[in-house]
Amino acid sequence: xxxxxxxxxxxxxxxxxxxxxxxxxxxxxxxxxxxxxxxxxxxxxxxxxxxxxxxxxxxxxxxxxxxxxxxxxxxxxxxxxxxxxxxxxxxxxxxxxxxxxxxxxxxxxxxxxxxxxxxxxxxxxxxxxxxxxxxxxxxxxxxxxxxxxxxxxxxxxxxxxxxxxxxxxxxxxxxxxxxxxxxxxxxxxxxxxxxxxxxxxxxxxxxxxxxxxxxxxxxxxxxxxxxxxxxxxxxxxxxxxxxxxxxxxxxxxxxxxxxxxxxxxxxxxxxxxxxxxxxxxxxxxxxxxxxxxxxxxxxxxxxxxxxxxxxxxxxxxxxxxxxxxxxxxxxxxxxxxxxxxxxxxxxxxxxxxxxxxxxxxxxxxxxxxxxxxxxxxxxxxxxxxxxxxxxxxxxxxxxxxxx
Amino acid sequence: xxxxxxxxxxxxxxxxxxxxxxxxxxxxxxxxxxxxxxxxxxxxxxxxxxxxxxxxxxxxxxxxxxxxxxxxxxxxxxxxxxxxxxxxxxxxxxxxxxxxxxxxxxxxxxxxxxxxxxxxxxxxxxxxxxxxxxxxxxxxxxxxxxxxxxxxxxxxxxxxxxxxxxxxxxxxxxxxxxxxxxxxxxxxxxxxxxxxxxxxxxxxxxxxxxxxxxxxxxxxxxxxxxxxxxxxxxxxxxxxxxxxxxxxxxxxxxxxxxxxxxxxxxxxxxxxxxxxxxxxxxxxxxxxxxxxxxxxxxxxxxxxxxxxxxxxxxxxxxxxxxxxxxxxxxxxxxxxxxxxxxxxxxxxxxxxxxxxxxxxxxxxxxxxxxxxxxxxxxxxxxxxxxxxxxxxxxxxxxxxxxx
DNA sequence: ACTAATTTGTTTATTGCCATGACGAATAGA
DNA sequence: TCTATTCGTCATGGCAATAAACAAATTAGT
Numbered sequence: 001x002x003x004x005x006x007x008x009x010x011x012x013x014x015x016x017x018x019x020x021x022x023x024x025x026x027x028x029x030x031x032x033x034x035x036x037x038x039x040x041x042x043x044x045x046x047x048x049x050x051x052x053x054x055x056x057x058x059x060x061x062x063x064x065x066x067x068x069x070x071x072x073x074x075x076x077x078x079x080x081x082x083x084x085x086x087x088x089x090x091x092x093x094x095x096x097x098x099x100x101x102x103x104x105x106x107x108x109x110x111x112x113x114x115x116x117x118x119x120x121x122x123x124x125x126x127x128x129x130x131x132x133x134x135x136x137x138x139x140x141x142x143x144x145x146x147x148x149x150x151x152x153x154x155x156x157x158x159x160x161x162x163x164x165x166x167x168x169x170x171x172x173x174x175x176x177x178x179x180x181x182x183x184x185x186x187x188x189x190x191x192x193x194x195x196x197x198x199x200x201x202x203x204x205x206x207x208x209x210x211x212x213x214x215x216x217x218x219x220x221x222x223x224x225x226x227x228x229x230x231x232x233x234x235x236x237x238x239x240x241x242x243x244x245x246x247x248x249x250x251x252x253x254x255x256x257x258x259x260x261x262x263x264x265x266x267x268x269x270x271x272x273x274x275x276x277x278x279x280x281x282x283x284x285x286x287x288x289x290x291x292x293x294x295x296x297x298x299x300x301x302x303x304x305x306x307x308x309x310x311x312x313x314x315x316x317x318x319x320x321x322x323x324x325x326x327x328x329x330x331x332x333x334x335x336x337x338x339x340x341x342x343x344x345x346x347x348x349x350x351x352x353x354x355x356x357x358x359x360x361x362x363x364x365x366x367x368x369x370x371x372x373x374x375x376x377x378x379x380x381x382x383x384x385x386x387x388x389x390x391x392x393x394x395x396x397x398x399x400x401x402x403x
Numbered sequence: 404x405x406x407x408x409x410x411x412x413x414x415x416x417x418x419x420x421x422x423x424x425x426x427x428x429x430x431x432x433x434x435x436x437x438x439x440x441x442x443x444x445x446x447x448x449x450x451x452x453x454x455x456x457x458x459x460x461x462x463x464x465x466x467x468x469x470x471x472x473x474x475x476x477x478x479x480x481x482x483x484x485x486x487x488x489x490x491x492x493x494x495x496x497x498x499x500x501x502x503x504x505x506x507x508x509x510x511x512x513x514x515x516x517x518x519x520x521x522x523x524x525x526x527x528x529x530x531x532x533x534x535x536x537x538x539x540x541x542x543x544x545x546x547x548x549x550x551x552x553x554x555x556x557x558x559x560x561x562x563x564x565x566x567x568x569x570x571x572x573x574x575x576x577x578x579x580x581x582x583x584x585x586x587x588x589x590x591x592x593x594x595x596x597x598x599x600x601x602x603x604x605x606x607x608x609x610x611x612x613x614x615x616x617x618x619x620x621x622x623x624x625x626x627x628x629x630x631x632x633x634x635x636x637x638x639x640x641x642x643x644x645x646x647x648x649x650x651x652x653x654x655x656x657x658x659x660x661x662x663x664x665x666x667x668x669x670x671x672x673x674x675x676x677x678x679x680x681x682x683x684x685x686x687x688x689x690x691x692x693x694x695x696x697x698x699x700x701x702x703x704x705x706x707x708x709x710x711x712x713x714x715x716x717x718x719x720x721x722x723x724x725x726x727x728x729x730x731x732x733x734x735x736x737x738x739x740x741x742x743x744x745x746x747x748x749x750x751x752x753x754x755x756x757x758x759x760x761x762x763x764x765x766x767x768x769x770x771x772x773x774x775x776x777x778x779x780x781x782x783x784x785x786x787x788x789x790x791x792x793x794x795x796x797x798x799x800x801x802x803x804x805x806x
Numbered sequence: 807a808c809t810a811a812t813t814t815g816t817t818t819a820t821t822g823c824c825a826t827g828a829c830g831a832a833t834a835g836a
Numbered sequence: 837t838c839t840a841t842t843c844g845t846c847a848t849g850g851c852a853a854t855a856a857a858c859a860a861a862t863t864a865g866t
Contacts, residue, residue, distance in 0.1 A: 014432060014452075015452075015453060016428075016429055016432055016452050016453050016454045016458075016853090017420075017424070017425040017428040017429050017432075017852095017853090018425070018822095018852090018853065018854085019422075019425070019821085019822050019823055019824095019852070019853065019854090020822080020823095021420070021425070022420040022421070022422070022424075022425050022822090022823070022824085022852095023822080023823065023824095025419075025420040026419055026420050026823090026824090029417060029419055029420075041843070041844090042843075042844065043842075043843055043844075049417075049418075049419050050418060050419050051419045051824080051825095052824070052825060052826080053843075053844065053845085054824080054825075054826085054844085054845075054846085055419075055823080055824055055825075056844095057844060057845065058823085058824085074832085074833090074843095076833085077833090077842085078834090079833090079834075079841080079842080080833065080834040080835070080840065080841045080842070081832080081833060081834075081840085081841040081842025081843065082831060082832035082833055082841080082842050082843040082844080083832070083833065083842085083843075084842080084843060084844085085843085085844085220649070222648065222649040234734070236734070238641060238646065243641065244736075245625065245735060245736025245737070246623070246625040246736055246737055246738035247736055247738070247768070247769075248736070249733075249736040249767075249768040250734065250735055250736040251734060251736075252733040252734070252736075252767055252768065253733070253734065254767075255729075255733050255765075255766070255767045256729070256730045256733050256734065257726055257729050257730065257764060258663070259662075259663060260661070260662060260726055265766075267766040267767040268763075268766040269729075269763065269764045269765070269766045270764075323660055323663055324730075326658075326659070326660050326672075327659045327660065327727075327730035327731075327734065328730075328734055330652075330655040330656070330658050330659050331637070331639070331653065331654060331655070331656065331659065331730065331731055331734055331735065332639075332648060332653055332734065332735070333647075333648025333649050333650055333651070333652040333653040333654075333655075334648070334649055335649035335650070360671075360672065361660060361672045361673075362658075362672070363658070363668075363670040363671040363672045364652075364655055364657075364658045364670045365650070365652040365655065366650075419824090420823095420824095421823095421824070421825090422823070422824065422825095422850085422851050422852055422853090423851085423852090425823095425851095425852065425853080426851085426852065426853095429852085429853085444814075444815090445814075445815065446813075446814055446815075454853080454854095455853070455854060455855075456814075456815065456816085457815085457816075457817085457853080457854075457855085458852080458853055458854075459815095460815060460816065461852085461853085477814095477861085477862090479862085480813085480862090481863090482812080482813075482862090482863075483811065483812045483813070483862065483863040483864065484811085484812040484813025484814065484861080484862060484863075485812080485813050485814040485815080485860060485861035485862055486813085486814075486861070486862060487813080487814060487815085488814085488815085807866100808865100808866090809864100809865085809866085810863100810864085810865080810866100811862105811863085811864075811865095812861100812862080812863075812864095813860100813861085813862080813863100814859100814860075814861075814862095815858100815859085815860080815861100816857105816858080816859080816860095817856100817857085817858075817859095818855100818856085818857080818858095819854105819855085819856085819857100820853105820854080820855075820856100821852105821853085821854075821855095822851105822852095822853090822854100823850105823851090823852095823853105824849105824850090824851090825848100825849085825850080825851100826847100826848080826849080826850100827846105827847095827848090827849105828845105828846085828847085828848105829844105829845080829846075829847100830843105830844090830845085830846100831842100831843080831844080831845100832841100832842085832843075832844100833840105833841085833842080833843095834839100834840085834841085834842105835838100835839085835840085835841100836837100836838085836839080836840100
């Protein structure tokens with residue numbers, strides 16, 4: 001995922017701590033505590049985070065006023081004493097809009113502060129054969145419609161993020177290269193209706209990983225998320241944050257060498273994982289010809305039917321994955337390896353060989369096979385992640401909304 | 404480096420921001436600004452970090468009082484206006500004590516706040532053939548002597564860290580396994596004189612990486628540091644912090660697969676890097692027999708003499724390194740790869756093949772050969788890092804000294 | 807040489823935020 | 837009904853930074 005970070009690591013002089021910063025941080029602390037631990041009374045929040053009830057009251061007042069929290073009825077605790085009043089994330093407050101462009105579809109989704117999807121659209125669209133401008137125009141309409149629907153639900157969109165299946169420029173404003181769309185050097189903001197604010201761009205695989213982090217079930221704050229998009233990409237989440245690498249090229253799992261003398265790869269090297277487990281390689285080995293509208297579905301169909309070359313190709317891909325992931329496990333030691341994107345649906349046929357290989361190769365340390373699992377979100381991950389990016393930002397820093 | 408973190412990631416509810424915390428953070432901000440940018444006046448610090456001069460004055464007063472900063476004479480700026488008074492890190496303030504146990508030596512060093520080594524001892528000692536208790540007793544004496552010397556220089560030791568060439572237990576109080584020392588399940592604190600405070604333990608390779616981060620010349624806050632100690636270890640520094648992985652097993656470069664069907668490794672897998680570039684493998688391929696006191700020196704001697712099998716073995720090791728590092732580069736995308744420890748001295752013979760291999764294999768992204776470089780610190784790295792760990796902690800949170 | 811301009815460091819008043827402790831409110835149990 | 841307990845709020849105080857004014861020390865200009 002060669003996507004450089006738009007804001008380089010601010011390693012130099014940090015910003016000073018001020019009283020406003022302190023307020024800001026405590027607002028975030030209260031909000032994220034409620035987000036993490038369901039409905040909670042002021043006193044419960046205070047006890048949990050270490051602030052006084054008075055301080056929490058003041059912070060909660062501000063969050064209520066901003067429409068980020070709602071106060072429910074008194075909740076009977078069963079114990080003696082005055083019952084507290086339940087505080088929960090507002091389901092009609094700020095929301096995030098996620099957008100997605102695929103080769104054959106457009107997607108839009110709106111999530112509320114709780115992370116619940118409230119609007120969901122996925123419409124077929126033959127984007128490869130149309131100019132980018134037209135595609136983006138249609139996407140903007142879908143975005144506008146979704147925004148209207150959100151408004152009708154009482155939600156206000158605080159930010160929009162477009163999941164891009166390709167490589168972004170260092171400033172995150174250009175799609176350098178998205179072969180599946182036929183885009184090269186496209187700047188979406190230029191083709192966006194002037195009346196609407198253009199969405200922020202982020203790599204699809206990265207968003208899938210973040211969705212997995214935030215709503216993937218098993219909590220794991222250090223994970224590797226694998227997806228097929230432009231080649232094979234692994235997005236790395238480290239300590240709960242997306243890790244892009246020093247130059248933005250971290251997670252190039254597709255070009256990890258599997259067999260040093262293997263077939264030559266399009267990148268120029270030999271024996272890259274992509275030559276064994278990449279979409280093109282698997283399709284060819286499975287004997288799938290021509291261009292299917294949904295090549296993955298074609299593979300799944302054949303695998304279900306027990307088509308021998310397909311099963312063999314998937315097993316071979318799984319083995320190669322296992323070898324490449326051995327490197328990833330030995331180097332990064334993630335708490336979870338998630339098979340996302342198209343690989344989610346192929347997991348039943350990929351996982352056995354991957355698990356066998358990993359179990360045989362990862363020996364210097366205890367290896368739990370459950371570390372490797374298919375995504376719970378599957379293809380919905382990137383779109384969901386795009387929408388969640390905004391709401392997560394609000395939760396980690398609510399003050400951004402009013403100053 | 405299977406060393407679990409003693410303090411797990413505090414992902415849950417963080418601590419609230421208080422006014423004391425604000426003070427604490429700003430003290431650290433001022434101190435680290437002075438540390439990073441040489442002598443600076445109060446006004447210069449204020450301008451740089453964004454605090455008012457008044458606030459900086461108050462913070463500086465506290466740091467002067469604590470003996471962390473010294474005020475120099477007025478420094479003529481050449482420009483109009485009253486000249487500022489230079490503030491610099493105190494060279495007679497808090498200091499860090501680093502300790503080291505190797506198979507054939509003991510080491511101790513003291514660094515001042517500026518990171519300058521002020522006391523340095525490296526004494527030969529045949530530690531493999533002696534019981535751990537005796538070794539640690541001698542080390543404690545060396546530590547006490549070093550502390551006395553530091554005291555004579557006006558330094559006060561604020562913490563001691565022991566660099567261990569092996570695997571630590573999860574609580575970082577036990578040496579689970581240090582084959583080069585013949586230690587298994589040793590708890591150094593139990594053998595330490597009761598009168599002295601036992602040192603904290605940290606893995607030698609990790610400390611080498613930190614030393615490289617803090618005093619390695621080219622600044623790079625995301626780096627891979629390779630060293631040979633127990634097998635081949637890569638310590639990962641990510642965003643300026645040591646990355647241990649979810650379970651503490653990150654950086655097991657030695658067991659990254661190089662040839663899937665290669666020779667069986669001691670770990671049970673096949674074709675691990677260690678089978679090509681590990682100390683034992685290289686020594687055998689070079690035809691070095693018996694147990695040298697310093698096997699690396701033996702290799703360097705033969706390589707200098709042009710001994711063909713040695714040169715071939717080193718080239719082969721370099722190639723294998725190149726392949727394994729291709730995985731590391733593609734996955735982690737570090738700003739620097741540093742050849743540390745014993746490999747520093749072998750760098751002249753390893754680097755060419757490594758560079759060739761990396762240049763040929765890393766193709767999906769721009770690859771700068773200068774990313775790979777030998778350590779400037781070499782074998783001194785771990786000991787220096789052990790001492791620096793304490794002073795760096797003081798600089799990043801000076802308030803720890805008085806509350 | 808003297809004044810003006812400029813920059814530094816300190817002093818004083820003000821603001822903002824949280825802690826402390828007291829109080830009314832609301833519930834369970836006796 | 838009374839008491840114990842817990843919840844949320846209010847008034848007060850302390851602390852740390854900001855803002856603004858002042859004194860000190862230097863350069864530049866005439």
